[in-house]
Amino acid sequence: YFLQTFTSFCLTINLYVLILIPCEYSHFIWKILGHSSTIMGSMEVYNTSSTDFTLMGLFNKKDISGLLFAIVSIIFFTALMANGIMIFLIHTDSRLHTPMYFLLSHLSFIDMMYISTIVPKMLVDYLLGQRTISFMGCTAQHFLYLTLVGAEFFLLGLMAYDRYVAICNPLRYPVLMSRQVCWMIIAGSWFGGFLDGFLLTPITMTFPFCNSREINHFFCEAPAVLSLACADTALYETVMYVCCVLMLLIPFSVVIASYAQILTTVHHMSSVEGRKKAFATCSSHMTVVTLFYGAAMYTYMLPHSYHSPAQDTVFSVFYTILTPMLNPLIYSLRNKDVTGALKRAMGRFKCTQKVSGDVF
Numbered sequence: 168y169f170l171q172t173f174t175s176f177c178l179t180i181n182l183y184v185l186i187l188i189p190c191e192y193s194h195f196i197w198k199i200l201g202h203s204s205t206i207m208g209s210m211e212v213y214n215t216s217s218t219d220f221t222l223m224g225l226f227n228k229k230d231i232s233g234l235l236f237a238i239v240s241i242i243f244f245t246a247l248m249a250n251g252i253m254i255f256l257i258h259t260d261s262r263l264h265t266p267m268y269f270l271l272s273h274l275s276f277i278d279m280m281y282i283s284t285i286v287p288k289m290l291v292d293y294l295l296g297q298r299t300i301s302f303m304g305c306t307a308q309h310f311l312y313l314t315l316v317g318a319e320f321f322l323l324g325l326m327a328y329d330r331y332v333a334i335c336n337p338l339r340y341p342v343l344m345s346r347q348v349c350w351m352i353i354a355g356s357w358f359g360g361f362l363d364g365f366l367l368t369p370i371t372m373t374f375p376f377c378n379s380r381e382i383n384h385f386f387c388e389a390p391a392v393l394s395l396a397c398a399d400t401a402l403y404e405t406v407m408y409v410c411c412v413l414m415l416l417i418p419f420s421v422v423i424a425s426y427a428q429i430l431t432t433v434h435h436m437s438s439v440e441g442r443k444k445a446f447a448t449c450s451s452h453m454t455v456v457t458l459f460y461g462a463a464m465y466t467y468m469l470p471h472s473y474h475s476p477a478q479d480t481v482f483s484v485f486y487t488i489l490t491p492m493l494n495p496l497i498y499s500l501r502n503k504d505v506t507g508a509l510k511r512a513m514g515r516f517k518c519t520q521k522v523s524g525d526v527f
Contacts (some may be wrong), residue, residue, distance in 0.1 A: 174410060218302040220395075221381045225480065226293050236293050242492050243286045249495035250275035253505070260508040266344040267333065270326050271498060273353050277322065278491035281315040284308060285386045285487055302372070305387040310368040311385065316463070316486070317414055318360030322458055323353045324418020330449060331425035335432045363414060374398050383476040388483060390466065390474075411467040419460050426453065454496055462486040 225239065226232040257263045257272040285308070292298055300308070329352075332343045361387045371389055374396035384391035389407065393400050429449055462485035465478075499505040 176198055190370075204262050207500060219299045219380065220302070220305050220376075220387070220392075222289075222292070222298050222300055222385060222387075223381060223383050224289060224291070224292065224298055224385045225484075232293070236290065238287060242488055243282060243290070245351065246282050246488075246492035246495075247279060249492065249499070250279045252509070253499060254494045256505060256508045256512060260511065263504060263508055266340075266349050267326070267329055268504075269349050270329060270352065270409065273356075274319070274326070276496055277315055278494050279317050280311075282488060282491040284311045284315065288384055296517065300387065305392070306368060306372045309371060309387045309389065309392065310364045312388070312487075313367055314360040314364035316360070317363035318356045319405075319459070320414050320418050320463070321356040322352070323459060324421040325356065327422040327425040327456070331428055334429050334449075345444045359414070362409065363410065367410065370403055371407075374400060374403075384480060384483070386483075386487070388466075388479075390479070390518075391476075408467070415460060415464055415468065419456075422456055422460075454497055458493065459490050462490075 225235055228235075257268045257275075280339040288300070288304075288308070329344055332340050336343065367389065371392060373395065375398055376395045377397035380395060382395065393404065426449060433442050433446060433449075457509050462482040465482045466486075499509070500522050
């Protein structure tokens with residue numbers, strides 16, 4: 168009952184946020200909007216002729232830049248290929264038409280968009296020998312990044328609920344994870360992501376950037392962009408901190424509660440094979456969750472005194488570049504259903520090639 172209530176709260180939290188903002192926190196929001204209006208009016212004074220930013224990037228050390236470029240390129244194309252294969256297999260193999268794989272296909276879609284928002288710009292800039300990004304390009308990247316990362320935060324958390332129902336309440340699984348519930352999970356995840364992007368991006372990008380326009384990062388991440396602002400950002404950073412805490416702690420709490428119940432149930436299983444299968448599935452999910460949420464919590468929840476530009480860059484690599492590649496690899500390599508679907512797809516492809524060869 169606790170987990171069902173918690174998950175319902177997670178699915179509807181975004182709607183409640185929209186209701187609570189005008190009803191209970193209007194004076195606080197108006198204070199922020201008033202601050203933003205002042206900032207917008209002063210942008211012409213502070214922002215000079217150039218509106219471009221300079222991304223310091225990952226490839227700023229000449230002795231290892233070529234090696235890093237090759238590694239990031241391999242990771243990027245591996246992530247695209249692996250996630251694309253996962254989506255193809257899930258939608259073409261009838262044995263994978265289950266709620267877990269339905270959610271996993273959307274996770275792969277988000278990961279493909281997520282890594283494509285950041286990495287192609289890095290690679291092209293390196294090849295062209297440039298590091299600039301326009302103001303509008305930085306704004307678009309910031310919005311897409313926040314939207315996609317927010318959607319993945321919620322989706323990963325609710326996927327843990329799916330595993331809880333499958334292992335702890337298998338007889339009620341068809342009801343608790345019906346097609347309608349799955350679409351509600353997807354819609355709720357995207358809504359949470361869009362809400363995050365629409366609330367934070369306009370305010371972040373209306374601050375005046377009067378100092379050096381060099382972003383000490385490889386993409387337009389909010390903390391790195393805000394460090395260039397020459398206005399008081401303390402109020403906004405507090406709001407962003409609260410928002411990010413909610414975005415992280417709500418789904419992460421669902422994950423912890425779900426897996427606590429799962430571990431208890433698995434421990435009491437009489438079937439050794441059942442325990443192994445449950446641990447294999449859950450350990451894969453927990454690996455992804457630990458990497459993704461852990462790196463994000465470091466970036467957005469730790470005080471500034473614990474941060475350094477080099478550390479921020481390293482941790483950002485984990486949840487923006489590595490995780491989109493690891494998600495499909497972890498779920499596929501350790502999952503007999505997916506490997507079986509891949510073998511069947513390869514078999515069908517070979518048969519098609521053989522028939523085509525016989526015809527010609």
